[in-house]
Amino acid sequence: xxxxxxxxxxxxxxxxxxxxxxxxxxxxxxxxxxxxxxxxxxxxxxxxxxxxxxxxxxxxxxxxxxxxxxxxxxxxxxxxxxxxxxxxxxxxxxxxxxxxxxxxxxxxxxxxxxxxxxxxxxxxxxxxxxxxxxxxxxxxxxxxxxxxxxxxxxxxxxxxxxxxxxxxxxxxxxxxxxxxxxxxxxxxxxxxxxxxxxxxxxxxxxxxxx
Numbered sequence: 001x002x003x004x005x006x007x008x009x010x011x012x013x014x015x016x017x018x019x020x021x022x023x024x025x026x027x028x029x030x031x032x033x034x035x036x037x038x039x040x041x042x043x044x045x046x047x048x049x050x051x052x053x054x055x056x057x058x059x060x061x062x063x064x065x066x067x068x069x070x071x072x073x074x075x076x077x078x079x080x081x082x083x084x085x086x087x088x089x090x091x092x093x094x095x096x097x098x099x100x101x102x103x104x105x106x107x108x109x110x111x112x113x114x115x116x117x118x119x120x121x122x123x124x125x126x127x128x129x130x131x132x133x134x135x136x137x138x139x140x141x142x143x144x145x146x147x148x149x150x151x152x153x154x155x156x157x158x159x160x161x162x163x164x165x166x167x168x169x170x171x172x173x174x175x176x177x178x179x180x181x182x183x184x185x186x187x188x189x190x191x192x193x194x195x196x197x198x199x200x201x202x203x204x205x206x207x208x209x210x
Contacts, residue, residue: 029174033110036102037160037174040141043096044181046089050098051082052134052141081134083143086198095126095146095182097158103138112160112173115144122157125150132200156180 028038041050085096101111116124126148134141150156158176163169 027176027178029176031110031112031173035111037112038100038102039097039158039176039178040100041098042156042158042178042181043098045093046087046091047084048086048096048098048143048145049082049084050141050143052080052100052139081139081141083132083134083141084200085131085143085145088198095150097128097144097146099142099144101140101142103140110162110173111140112162114161114170116159116161117146117150118157118159119150119153120155120157124159150180151182153180154183 028036031037083098087094095117097115097117114127114129116127118124126146128144128146131143131145156178158178159172160174161170161172164171
């Protein structure tokens, strides 16, 4: 009885901690193929990087007791990885959207391949087919760099889509409304929309997966 009570207490504490983390976790959407797309970070500047850090021991243990859907929502993965993108010195700052695609270890065949960034009125200001992706066992960390200036709006609409089976029609699979990191930033002039942006990834797999 004491052991059962201890297990129940432990599970309760884990759930409480998990719900606390979820409250602060970035917005996410369930895609038609069952995967979970989350906005990890939206940043503006000359240098950008996003890293999935290694889990704490209590998180690694909790993964074996929590439902898979909850683990996905938390963004926990047994591996670590990062993506980064930098402009040349003296160049204009640019916007980058970092996303997490949680697949739950399943083979997902239809991830979004385009991101349209819209202003508050829904007008498309720039589009990206995405930079490099750090692919972990059950998570893909991807950067979506935007080359054009998108100033003025307090919030941005992030619209993710992919090609339909006909190869021509685009299907919107997820949409987010997020604060703009460029609000109140001075307007910049980009003379070369095809300027050089250095991007890279790093991945480190844990000895054992979840």
